[in-house]
Amino acid sequence: MSPYVASFIVFISIFLFGMATLRIGLKSLSNSRMQEFLYQASSTPLRGLMTGIIVTSILQSSSAVMVITIGLITAKVLTFRQSIGIILGTNIGTTVTAELMTLNPDQFTIPFLLVGFLLLQIRKQLLFSIGTVLFGLGSIFVAMHGLEAMAVPLSTLTFFEHIINESNSSLFYGIGVGTLLTALIQSSTATTGITMSFINQDLLTLPSAIAIIYGANIGTCITALIASFGSTKEAKLAAYAHVWINIIGVTLFFPFITKFGEIVAYVTALPDAQLAHVSLLFNVLSSLLLLPLTGVLAKTIEKIHKGNHLT
Template sequence: MFSIITLMAIYLAIFLIGMTVMRSGLLQLSEDRTKNFITKFTDYPWKGLLIGIIITGLLQSSSAVMVITVGLVAAGYLSFYQSIGIMLGSNIGSTFITELITIDITPFIFPILILGFILLFSKRKLPFSFGSTMFGLGCLFVAMNGFESLAAPLSTFPKVQEFLTLTNEHHLFGVGIGTLLTAIIQSSSATTGISMSFLSHDLLSLQAGIAIMLGANIGTCVTGYLASIGSIKEAKLTAFAHIWLNVIGVTLFFPLIPFLSRFVELLASSADVQLAHSSLIFNIICSVLALPFAKQFAKFVERIHG
């Protein structure tokens, strides 16, 4: 079992490295515009939502966007109220990577890695950025294939079987696992990716996978909270608002897991795609429903943590 756990840790490290390298490449392509986009076009919550979607889609990390947002609020470039639209958009943008990793590009993984690796040696910004993006993307798919190959061997161990049974039978346990795992590894995409590997082997039910996904949305708030420690009051309010937004959304959606499960089963036949779709639907609905109440939500957070 130790060797399998070691391999799982290695693939997880490859996934996180891939995310970091790809994010670095995309950020270098847009680093001069990212802060300008955020500071200039967030005077209304709906604009902030669109900016949050775009920037998170580019950086492939809602945590990174929240760290940037908390930093801008702390520096006085953004108000706490302006940050709410961005966090709503970042939740939607974070689902793009889960949709992406469900695509089967196995024959192209090795060429993508090789070409990306070669471009990493370029001294010019544009080729280097493209190389980083391609190499990081290749690492993501290598890790996903690794997760899938280890799912079946892992399930043969009694403790893992107990864990899977408990998660399948008690969805609240799945939410807790998703929250804890994401808080530790700082990537909701990685948590969802691991869940997909068990789903593909019918070791985890779709409803249990959705529960873990919901928990991952809470766990991803930890990064923004850590970034706010020691900052001004408005920066801390931004971090608290992100936590409240996801906790409320998960609380409201938790009883609807069976309905969401049946709905996404109509949209796709593959379990991993169904889970990706459920993440997208959850975040879109939560953000769209919360958007008209951005001002009231801001006052609620200020009242609680003011």
């Protein structure tokens, strides 16, 4: 194995460790029971949307929220139709981390790691939780710095060079890369971080990077599908809805990839910030567009997946 590939895997592992640590700290700070909150605040599609945004922003994982949602549906606490608003909200909430990753790692890494480590030595719950959040963010910044340093050496390897060239040549290929990579590492945020590291080194064009982020939205659905195995009919419908909502969003806004790039270019000249802003713009617009159509979506998904495989 190439030392560059080995280093790449190490930094992805550090990134995923940082994400897990961040989620634990944020969940601890929330001081609320997520399942109860999801149940109480999902009576309408709009409330479900807001709930999905809030809970996903706290847990920093749309997949985790989907697993909780599927569990609640299986327990007959939530209905399939209530879950659609939540799904739309999770797509927006998960963009928070992408915006955080655009902060200057060199400026925050050492302070976050140092202060976070010190606070982790304190037994008081609040301070310990803050320390967990800071240490998690510091780890993410370390990984981002490492991934960016690895981007250029990796681009010289035949396998990565082929992926980069094909992604820059075909937006459909980029969507496929984002889908497969996210399904493999089970984190759309990690895929975003990797893409940011390559775009910062001018190895990917902004449109191709956006296409990869589009694909990440589809790839993250694999967790919900796995979680629905062996569950109830309505839980499986929620997992299918997660897939369809993201596919519809990508399909509708695929023609606007270049336009989105032009819009965010007016906001910032930083490539990683542009990508984060597009992710936010895409997910907000697609969720708001589909929100009034939740009833139609539910009926359509029920019709498409009507069959014995749901029982």
